[in-house]
Amino acid sequence: MTAPRLEIRLDRIQHNARQLVNRLSSQGISVTAVTKATLGSPPIVAILTEAGIAGIGEPRIETIESLRQAGVNLPITLIRSPMLSQVARVVAVADVSLNTEREVMDHLSAAAMARGRRHGVVLMVELGDRREGILPQQLEGVAQHVLLLPGLKLIGIGTNLGCQNGVVPTDGSMAELSDLAISLESRFGIALEQVSGGNSANLPWLLAGGVVGRINNLRLGESILLGREPLQRQPIAGLCTNAFTLIAEVIESNRKPSLPRGEQRQTAFGLAQARPLQANLPGAGAERDCGDRWRVLLALGVQDVDPSGLTPPAGMELLGASSDHLVLDTGTIAVPVGTELSFQLSYGALLRAMTSPFISRRMVRQDSDRVSLADL
Numbered sequence: 001m002t003a004p005r006l007e008i009r010l011d012r013i014q015h016n017a018r019q020l021v022n023r024l025s026s027q028g029i030s031v032t033a034v035t036k037a038t039l040g041s042p043p044i045v046a047i048l049t050e051a052g053i054a055g056i057g058e059p060r061i062e063t064i065e066s067l068r069q070a071g072v073n074l075p076i077t078l079i080r081s082p083m084l085s086q087v088a089r090v091v092a093v094a095d096v097s098l099n100t101e102r103e104v105m106d107h108l109s110a111a112a113m114a115r116g117r118r119h120g121v122v123l124m125v126e127l128g129d130r131r132e133g134i135l136p137q138q139l140e141g142v143a144q145h146v147l148l149l150p151g152l153k154l155i156g157i158g159t160n161l162g163c164q165n166g167v168v169p170t171d172g173s174m175a176e177l178s179d180l181a182i183s184l185e186s187r188f189g190i191a192l193e194q195v196s197g198g199n200s201a202n203l204p205w206l207l208a209g210g211v212v213g214r215i216n217n218l219r220l221g222e223s224i225l226l227g228r229e230p231l232q233r234q235p236i237a238g239l240c241t242n243a244f245t246l247i248a249e250v251i252e253s254n255r256k257p258s259l260p261r262g263e264q265r266q267t268a269f270g271l272a273q274a275r276p277l278q279a280n281l282p283g284a285g286a287e288r289d290c291g292d293r294w295r296v297l298l299a300l301g302v303q304d305v306d307p308s309g310l311t312p313p314a315g316m317e318l319l320g321a322s323s324d325h326l327v328l329d330t331g332t333i334a335v336p337v338g339t340e341l342s343f344q345l346s347y348g349a350l351l352r353a354m355t356s357p358f359i360s361r362r363m364v365r366q367d368s369d370r371v372s373l374a375d376l
């Protein structure tokens, strides 16, 4: 088998999606599955569809185009504000897009009219995380503008917290979003289909009994794929956190002194590492003299993955990474050349690993009585 590779347990992802869809539907909340960390992988979209998601959310038009080409006909939302230069592509393949800019929506409307269709718009409201969104006091004016555009349909409003500044969704911010929905509806005599409360960062609030109000949709990525909430990266009870494993091969294994020899300046990617990448793990630190240790090199590097998001096997410590090498301290354990080692990945490391042309993907669906493999 080729290395490095990502082993993807489709059954575990599906389990997570099912759990979340069921728990949220009991509160009247639909799940838009955000597949960006898998680059919108069609087999993953297929198992999510079986799990009962309401639609797909993707930030990039290229991904949405390839999902359509793969025959996906679920509702798809473009979850990043469209580029002005891409409005024609957006209305061609996405049912809905999240929007904040009048000028972009003017052009979306014209592009939709040219295709003889209406494009759905969810207006994003800025509730404190300071990334995308219309300020609450400006929402009514923008909504009025959208309602006058013949190529657009105002589907709803939404917000996004947790991503830029780690701002925590609370009863307060969710009530603010609900109130904005209610006031738009009464001001314009309309009914909003969707009030999209946020992303996986909303789950701690929701699962702890948060007041749902008008929120009827969440856009979930990390929680489905990795079983964790992004605010503190805690596992969500009942979900699998091990659907993805990155496997890399040992290319050198040798006992070496733990400390460098010679005068030191910058390294390949910046400053000399004063501390190991994962200082919380036991083992030899780069700056302490621990005598001779087993040091293992893997054929994997910064070009493939964000090394700070990798969790090595128990008893091993990640010492550093350059473009094509990952260096591990394996303590007193000799790991022969050719051995494959497995790593768990953070969301960021997964995103990057999926993007690397050097990492192959192996999708595994393992039920109790049946194992089937599908190489991508």
Ligand SMILES: *Cc1c(COP(=O)(O)O)cnc(C)c1O
Residues within 6 Å of the ligand: 034, 036, 059, 079, 080, 160, 198, 199, 200, 201, 219, 220, 221, 222, 223, 230
């Ligand atoms: C990435 C993204 C999501 C999904 O976030 P997760 O933390 O992965 O659940 C939702 N909405 C927007 C706008 C996003 O960019």
